[in-house]
Structures are given as structure tokens and as C-alpha cells.
Amino acid sequence: AKSTPVWIAxxxxxxxxxxxxxxxxxxxxxxxxxxxxxxxxxxxxHDSWNNVFDDPVFLKWIHSHSRN
Structure with a gap:
């Protein structure tokens, strides 16, 4: 789906x-x-997820793409 938000880390x-x-x-x-x-x-x-979950920009991004 072209409109699905994707953040690759x-x-x-x-x-x-x-x-x-x-x-x-x-x-x-x-x-x-x-x-x-x-x-x-x-x-x-390989443990880049630690950086992702510590990144306040990611948290704002993921919440901005939440459904309801």
C-alpha cells in the first residue's frame, strides 16, 4: 500500500x-x-531498536500515524 507509513531503521x-x-x-x-x-x-x-524506541521523534511519528 503506497499510503502505509514506513520508517526503516x-x-x-x-x-x-x-x-x-x-x-x-x-x-x-x-x-x-x-x-x-x-x-x-x-x-x-544489530540492536538499533534501542535507538528507535529512545528517539522522541519516532514516538511522535508513530503516534501521528495511529488509527483512533
Whole structure:
């Protein structure tokens, strides 16, 4: 769905899933007409979710896209 909000986050030093996969996914979504947000956290490994959940901008973003 082109209108589904997507925020992709990845650690730049992730050794489990290479950050290129998130870059390629972002590009593919854009090619199909979507508007994803991408954040690459510098010097972060596979546990980038810690940075995401600590980010007040993310919390505002996710709440702004909540349904009811």
C-alpha cells in the first residue's frame, strides 16, 4: 500500500543483516510510489531498536500515524 507509513531503521555496523538491505528496501518502496523514512544509526550494531524506541521523534511519528 503506497499510503502505509514506513520508517526503516538500521545500525550502520549491523553484522547480522547488512544495512544495504534496508537501503535496497527503501529504494524499492520509493520506486513503487511509497514515501518511506530511513534512519541509519552510526556506530550501532544489530540492536538499533534501542535507538528507535529512545528517539522522541519516532514516538511522535508513530503516534501521528495511529488509527483512533
Amino acid at each position: 538500521h545500525g550502520s555496523k549491523d553484522k547480522v543483516v547488512h544495512p544495504d538491505f534496508s537501503l535496497k528496501m527503501t529504494e524499492a518502496i520509493i520506486r513503487e510510489g511509497g514515501s518511506p523514512k530511513l534512519t541509519l544509526y552510526e556506530n550501532v550494531y
